[in-house]
Amino acid sequence: MIQRTATLIEARSIDTADSASGGNGGTDGQSWQQLLSDSITSPEALLRRLDLAPGPWRKGADLGHRLFAIRVPEPYAARMARGNPQDPLLRQVLPTSDEGLLLPGYATDPLEENSAVATTGLIRKYQSRALLMVTGQCAINCRYCFRRHFPYDEHRLTPRDRTRILEFLASDQTINEVILSGGDPLVASDRLLSFWVDSVSRIPHIRRLRIHSRLPVVIPQRVTAGLLEMLAASRLQCVMVLHINHPNELDDQVREALGKLRDAGVTLLNQSVILRGVNDHADTLVSLSERLFECHVLPYYLHAFDPVAGAHHFAVSDHQARVIVRELLAKLPGFLVPRLVREIPDKPGKTPIDLFA
Numbered sequence: 001m002i003q004r005t006a007t008l009i010e011a012r013s014i015d016t017a018d019s020a021s022g023g024n025g026g027t028d029g030q031s032w033q034q035l036l037s038d039s040i041t042s043p044e045a046l047l048r049r050l051d052l053a054p055g056p057w058r059k060g061a062d063l064g065h066r067l068f069a070i071r072v073p074e075p076y077a078a079r080m081a082r083g084n085p086q087d088p089l090l091r092q093v094l095p096t097s098d099e100g101l102l103l104p105g106y107a108t109d110p111l112e113e114n115s116a117v118a119t120t121g122l123i124r125k126y127q128s129r130a131l132l133m134v135t136g137q138c139a140i141n142c143r144y145c146f147r148r149h150f151p152y153d154e155h156r157l158t159p160r161d162r163t164r165i166l167e168f169l170a171s172d173q174t175i176n177e178v179i180l181s182g183g184d185p186l187v188a189s190d191r192l193l194s195f196w197v198d199s200v201s202r203i204p205h206i207r208r209l210r211i212h213s214r215l216p217v218v219i220p221q222r223v224t225a226g227l228l229e230m231l232a233a234s235r236l237q238c239v240m241v242l243h244i245n246h247p248n249e250l251d252d253q254v255r256e257a258l259g260k261l262r263d264a265g266v267t268l269l270n271q272s273v274i275l276r277g278v279n280d281h282a283d284t285l286v287s288l289s290e291r292l293f294e295c296h297v298l299p300y301y302l303h304a305f306d307p308v309a310g311a312h313h314f315a316v317s318d319h320q321a322r323v324i325v326r327e328l329l330a331k332l333p334g335f336l337v338p339r340l341v342r343e344i345p346d347k348p349g350k351t352p353i354d355l356f357a
Contacts, residue, residue, distance in 0.1 A: 032221040036139055036187070040072040043095060050090065051082045064095020067310060068148050071141040076218040079248055088246045088278045092142050098313040099143065106309045108149035112345035119168050120154070120161045126349055129177045129210075130169060133157075134185035134196060140218045144275060144314045146306040152183065162195075170203050177208040186215035190226045201236050209236040214243045217250070220257035232264040239267045242297060245279050247287040255295045262296040269300035272338065274321050275314045282327035289328070289336040299338035304353060306343065322355050329355075 030038075040046045043061035047053075061070075072093050081087045118124040123131040136152025138145075157165075169175055178200050185193065200206055215222040231238045240261060244250065262268055270292050272279065279285055289299045302325065305315045325340045341350040 030221070032215075032219050032224070035073055035075060035219050035221060038074060039139070040074070040077060041070060043070055046070065046072055046077065046090075046094065049077055050080055050084075050087075052085055060097025061095045063097050064099040064143070064310075067099050068095065068143070069141060070095055071138065073139055073219045075220060075253065076140060076249075079251055086277070088284075089248055091277050092144070092245065092275070093140060095143060096313065099310040101312065102309065103312050106307045106312050108309050111146060111306060111343055113147075113150070115345075117155075119164045121157045122165045122168060127174060129179055130172075130175050131179040131181050132165060132196070133182055134180050134192070135183040135188050137187045138182065138184045139187055139215050139222075142214075144273060144305070144308070144311040146308045148308060148310060162199075166199050166203070169200065169206065173205045176206055177210060178206055179210040179212060181212045184213050184215055185211055186213040186222050186227075190224070190230060193227070194230050197230055197234050197236070201234050207237060208239060209234065210239045210241060212241045212243070216240070216257045216261065217242060217244055217254055220253045223257035223260050228260055228264040231261075231266055237267070238265065239269065241300065242268065242270045243272070244270050244288065244292065244297075245272045245275060246284065247291040250291045250295055258295045258297060268297040270297045270338075271301040271303060272299075273303045273305060273314075274316045274324070274340075275305065276316050278314070280316050280320065280324065282324045282331065285324065285328055285338075286331050289332055289338070293336060299336055301350065302338040302340050304340065304342040318353060322353065322357070325355055 040049060043065050047061070064070075070093065076089065076093075080089045084090070113123055113125075116123050116125045118130070121133045123133070125131070133152075133155050134157075136150075136155065141148075169178065180193075180196060197209060200209060242258075258268060272285075272288065274280060279288065285302070292299055302321075304318060304321060305311075307315070321340055325337070328337045339350075340353045340355065342353055344351050
């Protein structure tokens with residue numbers, strides 16, 4: 001059992017901003033922190049970066065930006081095709097006027113996570129796992145994000161909150177896996193991450209640490225020597241679940257970063273969301289699965305779209321999703337076909353979608 005006093009002292013010792021300093025992992029001399037700080041934060045800047053003249057989408061982009069601020073790191077923007085307003089990576093991050101429409105069936109909390117909060121910063125939905133919200137910050141703001149309305153300010157962790165989380169985890173022996181999430185947990189400094197990894201590893205009944213992150217993809221420089229050493233040294237089995245929707249997100253820098261994680265003993269999985277105008281074609285998802293495997297990553301889940309308010313224009317019907325995945329089964333070996341699933345509130349786990357219904 002974790003001693004409250006010792007934990008509280010340790011928690012206070014790392015009560016620093018998530019953007020605290022860390023190692024320089026950039027191949028061009030820029031640290032991941034600088035790349036994160038220099039992210040594109042306005043529609044105008046992104047359109048200018050891609051040589052896109054202000055078109056009819058400009059007004060809509062400004063509206064969407066006011067509802068949910070744009071954020072795009074340069075390493076990710078560099079993979080977009082200049083002059084192409086339909087680029088699949090651009091579509092994931094460029095705001096549109098559709099985001100202001102309120103439609104029946106679309107909710108601000110589509111997965112009802114607010115009702116699953118065990119204590120500040122800790123969500124307990126499934127029997128053997130607990131999800132720890134390390135930070136509310138992300139490196140990139142995806143327009144379809146199911147947490148785009150999440151009240152992160154209510155889950156900003158104080159030292160006492162950290163202590164309560166660790167006490168909760170230590171008191172419930174049915175929990176054998178802790179999921180670091182957010183936001184994006186790898187936006188946090190190595191110092192803060194080390195606190196969580198070390199603290200969780202001291203709880204005997206916890207066996208696995210799972211990290212859900214987009215950072216190794218959008219800023220591959222985040223995979224620093226310090227991060228690799230931290231994960232390799234942990235007694236916990238480390239799993240990193242990436243979020244990659246299109247093969248164009250995987251360039252040589254990303255492949256190198258993912259190879260380093262694999263060499264450090266981290267199991268790499270990917271989950272995608274099926275999105276209209278991004279990856280709603282079998283050939284695109286075939287290319288994604290093949291490219292993922294070249295980058296040492298196994299396809300894991302293909303999520304049906306979560307009906308989050310402001311993102312209805314990304315929705316793909318279950319019928320179309322089934323047709324696409326049946327094509328994947330015909331074109332790929334089974335281990336490269338992600339499972340088509342939906343997350344339904346109050347269910348004990350992800351719900352597979354019947355491909356032949």
